[in-house]
Amino acid sequence: MKDWNSRYLDADTPWDKGAATPVISELMGKLPQFFQSGSKVLIPGCGRGHDAQPFLKAAMQVTGADVSKEAITDATEIYGKSDNMRWITDDIFSMPDEHLRHYDIVWEHTCYCAILPEQRENYVDSIATLLKPNAYFIGTFFIETGVPIEDGPPFFTSRDDVFQNFERKFHLVWEGKPSTSYEGREGREWVMIWRKPITG
Numbered sequence: 391m392k393d394w395n396s397r398y399l400d401a402d403t404p405w406d407k408g409a410a411t412p413v414i415s416e417l418m419g420k421l422p423q424f425f426q427s428g429s430k431v432l433i434p435g436c437g438r439g440h441d442a443q444p445f446l447k448a449a450m451q452v453t454g455a456d457v458s459k460e461a462i463t464d465a466t467e468i469y470g471k472s473d474n475m476r477w478i479t480d481d482i483f484s485m486p487d488e489h490l491r492h493y494d495i496v497w498e499h500t501c502y503c504a505i506l507p508e509q510r511e512n513y514v515d516s517i518a519t520l521l522k523p524n525a526y527f528i529g530t531f532f533i534e535t536g537v538p539i540e541d542g543p544p545f546f547t548s549r550d551d552v553f554q555n556f557e558r559k560f561h562l563v564w565e566g567k568p569s570t571s572y573e574g575r576e577g578r579e580w581v582m583i584w585r586k587p588i589t590g
Contacts, residue, residue: 394456394457394458394461395458395459395460395461397458398458398460398461398464399460403437403438405437405500405504405544406437406438406440407440407572408440409440410440410441410442410443410444411440411441411499411530411571411572412568412570412571412572413499413530413568413570413571413579413581414441414444414445414497415444415570416568416569416570417528417568417581418444418448421564421583424495424526424528424564424583425445425448425450425495426450426494427448427449427450428449428450428451429445429450429451429494429495430450430451430453430492430493430494430495431445431450431451431452431453431493431494431495431496431497432452432453432455432489432492432493432495432496432497432520433445433452433453433454433455433496433497433499434455434456434482434496434498434501434517435455435456435457435482435499435500435501435504436454436455436456436461436462436465436477437456437458437461437465437500438461438464438465438468439454439464439465439466439468439469439477441497441499442454442465442469442475443469445495445497446474446475449474450474450495451473451474452474452475452476453476453477453478453489453493454475454476454477454478455477455478455479455480455482455485456479456480457479457480457481457482458479459479462477462478462479465477482501482513482516482517483509483512483513483516485516485519485520489520490519490520491519491520491521491522491523492520492522493520493521493522493525494521494522494525494526495525495526495527495528496517496520496521496525496526496527496528497528497529498527498528498529498530498531499529499530500532500544501513502529502531502547502552503531503532503543503544503545503546503547504543504544504545505543505545506545507545507547510551510555511555511558513555514555514556514558514559514560515559517559518559518560518586521586522586523586523587523588523589524585524586524587524588525585525586526563526583526584526585526586527556527560527583527584527585527586528581528582528583528584529552529581529582529584530568530579530580530581531547531549531552531579531580531581531582532544532547532575532578532579533547533548533549533552533578533579533580534577534578534579549565549580549582552580552582553582556582556584559586560584560585560586560587561584561585561587562582562583562584563583563584563585564581564582564583565580565581565582565583566580566581567579567580567581568581
């Protein structure tokens with residue numbers, strides 16, 4: 391498997407649809423209580439940064455992180471940066487201390503299915519360290535990839551797999567199937583909103 395930098399350099403990025411997933415706007419309209427203006431949002435595996443835009447428009451402070459320097463370069467060129475929008479080349483598994491217990495929301499979209507399945511428990515642990523107590527992990531999970539788990543990414547997952555991994559650290563507060571998706575992903579995604587306990 392090519393590394394992520396090479397994927398961007400070779401324009402081998404079929405997951406990039408050129409715009410934010412419509413799931414974000416749907417959730418903001420349906421469940422506004424989880425999307426407060428001024429919230430600090432982290433988007434791990436942000437790629438070219440499309441998903442940052444709905445959060446910015448809702449007056450949130452957004453950090454997009456990706457292990458690919460090329461992806462972050464593209465995101466910066468496409469969307470720019472500002473006091474409320476920063477882009478960082480960083481690994482979600484080893485974020486600097488300044489990010490610990492810093493965020494009100496972590497938004498997940500295609501990062502969970504891109505990492506190796508054996509990394510998923512570590513991913514959950516890392517997310518828990520980055521969120522403030524009583525903050526939210528909000529994700530749309532690609533649960534019907536159509537790809538055998540050994541042939542990813544995207545690596546196959548399921549609602550039950552996500553639940554089993556996250557219930558160790560978080561409380562599930564909402565879940566459901568989105569009514570909007572990228573073309574070709576209709577009915578193949580599942581949304582979950584998890585709250586980090588105050589004592590976490």
